[in-house]
Amino acid sequence: GQQVMQIPQYQHVQEGEDFTTYCNSSTTLSNIQWYKQRPGGHPVFLIQLVKSGEVKKQKRLTFQFGEAKKNSSLHITATQTTDVGTYFCAGTYNTDKLIFGTGTRLQVFP
Amino acid sequence: DAGVTQSPTHLIKTRGQHVTLRCSPISGHKSVSWYQQVLGQGPQFIFQYYEKEERGRGNFPDRFSARQFPNYSSELNVNALLLGDSALYLCASSLNGGNQPQHFGDGTRLSIL
Numbered sequence: 001g002q003q004v005m006q007i008p009q010y011q012h013v014q015e016g017e018d019f020t021t022y023c024n025s026s027t028t029l030s031n032i033q034w035y036k037q038r039p040g041g042h043p044v045f046l047i048q049l050v051k052s053g054e055v056k057k058q059k060r061l062t063f064q065f066g067e068a069k070k071n072s073s074l075h076i077t078a079t080q081t082t083d084v085g086t087y088f089c090a091g092t093y094n095t096d097k098l099i100f101g102t103g104t105r106l107q108v109f110p
Numbered sequence: 111d112a113g114v115t116q117s118p119t120h121l122i123k124t125r126g127q128h129v130t131l132r133c134s135p136i137s138g139h140k141s142v143s144w145y146q147q148v149l150g151q152g153p154q155f156i157f158q159y160y161e162k163e164e165r166g167r168g169n170f171p172d173r174f175s176a177r178q179f180p181n182y183s184s185e186l187n188v189n190a191l192l193l194g195d196s197a198l199y200l201c202a203s204s205l206n207g208g209n210q211p212q213h214f215g216d217g218t219r220l221s222i223l
Contacts, residue, residue: 033211
């Protein structure tokens with residue numbers, strides 16, 4: 001079946017360092033969405049990418065969608081303690097099913 | 111405006127019992143989706159409903175069922191509960207379903223003893 005894998009599973013960084021999580025699908029995605037889930041919270045939508053090669057920025061966050069629409073990345077510049085949480089990518093494959101990735105848990109040390 | 115609301119927030123059941131979880135979408139949203147999130151994993155898609163019709167179903171057994179009402183609220187029913195059904199059940203709403211961004215509720219934490 002369709003699977004979306006993310007690496008790394010965990011990442012610990014010092015505040016001010018950069019962070020990147022990568023998302024990979026075995027088959028071509030229709031679109032990719034990114035969510036952030038704080039400990040004890042629910043997923044919160046961050047962004048959606050639809051076009052091949054698309055790049056979007058939100059302040060310190062940069063999102064990319066691969067040319068083949070099989071991979072995506074989220075890069076955070078100069079992490080802050082407020083960035084702590086688990087980041088999930090989630091993709092669709094020409095259906096109404098949203099398939100979540102395995103997630104990357106980010107811990108930021110002050 | 112209120113976000114997605116789910117009830118109850120916590121629930122404890124025993125094996126073999128039945129459970130009904132409820133969800134009210136954001137006002138104006140016509141689509142509701144249900145997800146199961148086991149600790150340490152990503153949400154797993156269970157169902158999506160739009161205008162009271164099922165538009166998507168994940169790889170869950172027939173013990174799981176759902177419906178959407180004319181006011182767009184939704185219920186998730188799980189029969190013959192198993193220990194493995196212990197999880198956080200998340201409801202999400204969107205304007206028209208499909209590929210649109212999902213707005214999640216706080217979830218129902220279900221524990222099976």
